[in-house]
Amino acid sequence: MNVPALAVMIALFVLVTGLGFFSARWRSGDMDLLHEWGLAGGRFGTVVTWFLLGGDLYTAYTFIAVPALVFSAGAIGFFAVPYTIIVYPLVFLVMPRLWSVCRTHGYVTPADFVRGRYDSSTLALAVATSGILATMPYIALQLVGIQVVLGAVGIGGTGFMGDLPLIIAFVILAAYTYSSGLRAPAMIALVKDALIFIVVIAAVIMIPAKLGGYGHIFAAVPREKLILSPSQYGSYATLAFGSALALFLYPHSITGVLSSDSRKVIKRNAAFLPIYSFLLGLIALLGFMALAAGIKPDATYGAQYAVPALFNAMFPPWFAGVAFSAIAIGALVPAAIMSIATANLFTRNIYREYFRPDATLRQEARMAKAASLVVKFGALAFILLLENARQEAINFQLLGGVWILQTFPAIVFGLYTRWFHRWALLAGWAVGMVSGTMMAASQHFTAIFPLHIGGSLVPGYTAFYAFVANVIVTVVLTVVLNALGVASGADRTARADYLAES
Amino acid sequence: MNDGERSSARRRRGWRRAMPLLLIIPYVGTLWVSTYASVTPELWGIPFFYWYQFLWIGIGAAITIAVYLAEDRSGMSRGNGSER
Numbered sequence: 241m242n243v244p245a246l247a248v249m250i251a252l253f254v255l256v257t258g259l260g261f262f263s264a265r266w267r268s269g270d271m272d273l274l275h276e277w278g279l280a281g282g283r284f285g286t287v288v289t290w291f292l293l294g295g296d297l298y299t300a301y302t303f304i305a306v307p308a309l310v311f312s313a314g315a316i317g318f319f320a321v322p323y324t325i326i327v328y329p330l331v332f333l334v335m336p337r338l339w340s341v342c343r344t345h346g347y348v349t350p351a352d353f354v355r356g357r358y359d360s361s362t363l364a365l366a367v368a369t370s371g372i373l374a375t376m377p378y379i380a381l382q383l384v385g386i387q388v389v390l391g392a393v394g395i396g397g398t399g400f401m402g403d404l405p406l407i408i409a410f411v412i413l414a415a416y417t418y419s420s421g422l423r424a425p426a427m428i429a430l431v432k433d434a435l436i437f438i439v440v441i442a443a444v445i446m447i448p449a450k451l452g453g454y455g456h457i458f459a460a461v462p463r464e465k466l467i468l469s470p471s472q473y474g475s476y477a478t479l480a481f482g483s484a485l486a487l488f489l490y491p492h493s494i495t496g497v498l499s500s501d502s503r504k505v506i507k508r509n510a511a512f513l514p515i516y517s518f519l520l521g522l523i524a525l526l527g528f529m530a531l532a533a534g535i536k537p538d539a540t541y542g543a544q545y546a547v548p549a550l551f552n553a554m555f556p557p558w559f560a561g562v563a564f565s566a567i568a569i570g571a572l573v574p575a576a577i578m579s580i581a582t583a584n585l586f587t588r589n590i591y592r593e594y595f596r597p598d599a600t601l602r603q604e605a606r607m608a609k610a611a612s613l614v615v616k617f618g619a620l621a622f623i624l625l626l627e628n629a630r631q632e633a634i635n636f637q638l639l640g641g642v643w644i645l646q647t648f649p650a651i652v653f654g655l656y657t658r659w660f661h662r663w664a665l666l667a668g669w670a671v672g673m674v675s676g677t678m679m680a681a682s683q684h685f686t687a688i689f690p691l692h693i694g695g696s697l698v699p700g701y702t703a704f705y706a707f708v709a710n711v712i713v714t715v716v717l718t719v720v721l722n723a724l725g726v727a728s729g730a731d732r733t734a735r736a737d738y739l740a741e742s
Numbered sequence: 743m744n745d746g747e748r749s750s751a752r753r754r755r756g757w758r759r760a761m762p763l764l765l766i767i768p769y770v771g772t773l774w775v776s777t778y779a780s781v782t783p784e785l786w787g788i789p790f791f792y793w794y795q796f797l798w799i800g801i802g803a804a805i806t807i808a809v810y811l812a813e814d815r816s817g818m819s820r821g822n823g824s825e826r
Binding site for chain 2: 315318321322326328329332333454455456459467468470477480504510511512514515517518
């Protein structure tokens, strides 16, 4: 057991726990209202939103998985960089429209918007379920991130005692999320991001110094890992593009967007969030540093252990503790936001829609708080009880990416035009969900599907192919349904709502 | 305002309206993989493939900032919000 590292971790964990409970008083509002609990009243300015979204999107799992992929598969893992470059122009254009229409109508979730726009609770249900299904394994993966770093300080292992630290961390997380709502992860994100910046900057200076410089590191990487082969170009581009289209459809991203206090905040963040992309690029390179340092895949955690093992080998024990804390706290922030976002979806678009249409605002908020607990403990049970849970969580998270992208036409096209027919969007969604799931399953849950077009083989990102199928079906059926004059429902939004400043 | 001023104001507005099109540039720069998937030229021992993409993080952010500022300024000159 690494005692100095463990001591540092415990101290930092106590600090963020205090912050989590204290945050309820920060710009305080009535926690009995869903809008206050689940969106922090929509009062976050540029800086807080930057930390919140940074903490939300660049998760612990990202910090483990991206370098792990670079470590095991090489250059293809670097797609995370173009992915997080091209996502922001899209955010800049699209998300202010979503913010405006949601602010005008009091929508809390993307499914609320879809319901208002298309007059279809079924389409809204499709969007809400995709969001919930895609987010659950993502929460589970944050737990995997914590497990890996606990393993690295030597307090992981099997049996109840091995699981206990994870359980304690999660119970405390659940408690302050319950009481403080979105304010808790927003405040903790400040600590998390500060730690991550310190650790990464130290890592990219200290580790190359020990390994003889960047030239040495890249020289130690085998040629087939160092550079893409021409057959991988299509996969690389579609992985980046498809992931970028999907990122801001995730409920936790939208929750972060909707909690900001103006369109300008979102636009400024689209300009300044790339600072995290730079950080992510540096983190990706840690995978090569682990290769150069001669680290081997771990028996329990596989390639995912590459970065923790690198930190253990390169940093003094106490600083390795800081690094592991950064990763663990980096898991708590998104796990909290994801559970809040999932709870919002469940409460608004399932509970209220189908079970209690007459629910008061207070009942709604109470339901959401309870749902956030269920979601978190569901993820915890999944990780602790299921055989081979780590791999299952990774597989489901891959499917989650496929599923969430299928909500793109209903949400993003819907922000610009009402031309698409609601039943066509629903059919397109269903085709995308089914075809994407089948493609992923046929490849044993790797992200790339080898599509045969004519006589040639075009490997590409499964989610992207399913999305293309979705769009084709949506367009064709829209033409057909409009020609047949099938009722398309009332649109409760007006043109000006998409540009409203407040 | 005379005709010359009016047409130059219209030209400026046209430019500002076209600014968001600049946001396409990062997509071309990063998704056209065959143009940059090579080891050389290296920079401080870092293969082209890697430093090129790092460079695009900065270019992408700079473009977004430019579009934001153009919108912001055109909003102020008309004396209303930054959007329309």
